Each structure stands twice: as structure tokens, then as C-alpha cells.
Amino acid sequence: MHQLSLEAVTALGTAQLNTLRDPSLVPVGDHLRQRFGTPYIPSFPTGFSDTLAFIGSVAAACSVDAKQALDTEQAIQAEILADFADIGDSQGVFCGPVTDHESSRAAREAADALHIRVSGCKEACQLPVHPVVGTTGVRRMLHRWRRAIRA
Structure with missing residues (x-):
């Protein structure tokens, strides 16, 4: 403003x-x-589940049915997780310049969905966590994780 x-x-x-x-x-x-x-x-929504809740809130506020938008969003999220299945079952530790609760929660949700074990071990692969807005933000974060895991 x-x-x-x-x-x-x-x-x-x-x-x-x-x-x-x-x-x-x-x-x-x-x-x-x-x-x-x-x-x-x-x-704005932070992460996968917040994006679904955001869509529901927007639909409710505008008095429209959210089913189609939610179905589409869930399919997009499933596709993203499938695209990053190659980093599933990895292990890492969250790191980054910002450790706000919302971004940490979104990172934990993505890690859990991919069965990535997050530990406090500083020697583990560093998984960068940055502010995440919506599904696109999660995708960007997962790209960073893939680079870190493959490095």
C-alpha cells in the first residue's frame, strides 16, 4: 500500500x-x-495444507463452491510430490536465514510427505528453508533440497 x-x-x-x-x-x-x-x-498461504485452506476461505468469502479448485490444487500437489520422489527417503537438517514458524511448518509438511527424515545432526545434508508462499513456494524449496541432496 x-x-x-x-x-x-x-x-x-x-x-x-x-x-x-x-x-x-x-x-x-x-x-x-x-x-x-x-x-x-x-x-498468503504457507505450504500445501495452507494453500488448500486458503482456497476454501476464498471460496467461502466469495460464496462459491471450492470443490473443483480444491481437486485441481490437490492434483497439482500430488504431481509435485511425484516429481520429487527421487529425493524421498533422504535425511537432512533444516537450515536457512529465516526460521519463522510458518515456513518451518511448510518444510516439515513437505519433508513428511516425501518421507525425508529431518534430524538435528549438523553433519546431515542441509535442507534450505526460506519463506514459502503456496504450492509454488514449496516446489521452489524442493528444488533447493534436490540440489543440496545431490551435491
């Missing part, structure tokens, strides 16, 4: 749903909901 034009500011009230960049913007979401009646979702 830092560099919005006046036209963009006046259009804020026309949205059917607002998605906030992160939970710290909830006061902004509350204000827009109070002022314009626009519901909001407090942040």
Missing part, C-alpha cells in the same frame, strides 16, 4: 475480498471491512 495512486485508493472499496500480505496488516483489513464491508484473509 506504500505507493498507491489516488485512483487505486478509491478503488479499495470495490474489492470482493482482500488478501493481506501478512498478519501484521490485520488492522488495515479490519478498517477496510468496517468501512466497505469487504472481508479479508489475513495472509
Whole structure:
């Protein structure tokens, strides 16, 4: 919201749903909901399960059926896991510059889905964990893991 034009500011009230960049913007979401009646979702999804919940929340807020979108998303997630089956059953330790709870949870979920054993052993293969947004973010993270495991 830092560099919005006046036209963009006046259009804020026309949205059917607002998605906030992160939970710290909830006061902004509350204000827009109070002022314009626009519901909001407090942040972007982190990881696979959050993406499914996000789709459900968007559908509910917009009064639409989420089944087709959820089925499509689940198929995409299954395809991603199949694409990375070659790194399944590996062992590693999470590392990275950011250790926020959401990214760690998304990393753990992906590791569990691929049967990757995560240990605290510093000598184990280092699996980089970065902020993960949605399914695409998980795919990027898994590419990094593949490079680390094969190095």
C-alpha cells in the first residue's frame, strides 16, 4: 500500500475480498471491512495444507463452491510430490536465514510427505528453508533440497 495512486485508493472499496500480505496488516483489513464491508484473509498461504485452506476461505468469502479448485490444487500437489520422489527417503537438517514458524511448518509438511527424515545432526545434508508462499513456494524449496541432496 506504500505507493498507491489516488485512483487505486478509491478503488479499495470495490474489492470482493482482500488478501493481506501478512498478519501484521490485520488492522488495515479490519478498517477496510468496517468501512466497505469487504472481508479479508489475513495472509498468503504457507505450504500445501495452507494453500488448500486458503482456497476454501476464498471460496467461502466469495460464496462459491471450492470443490473443483480444491481437486485441481490437490492434483497439482500430488504431481509435485511425484516429481520429487527421487529425493524421498533422504535425511537432512533444516537450515536457512529465516526460521519463522510458518515456513518451518511448510518444510516439515513437505519433508513428511516425501518421507525425508529431518534430524538435528549438523553433519546431515542441509535442507534450505526460506519463506514459502503456496504450492509454488514449496516446489521452489524442493528444488533447493534436490540440489543440496545431490551435491
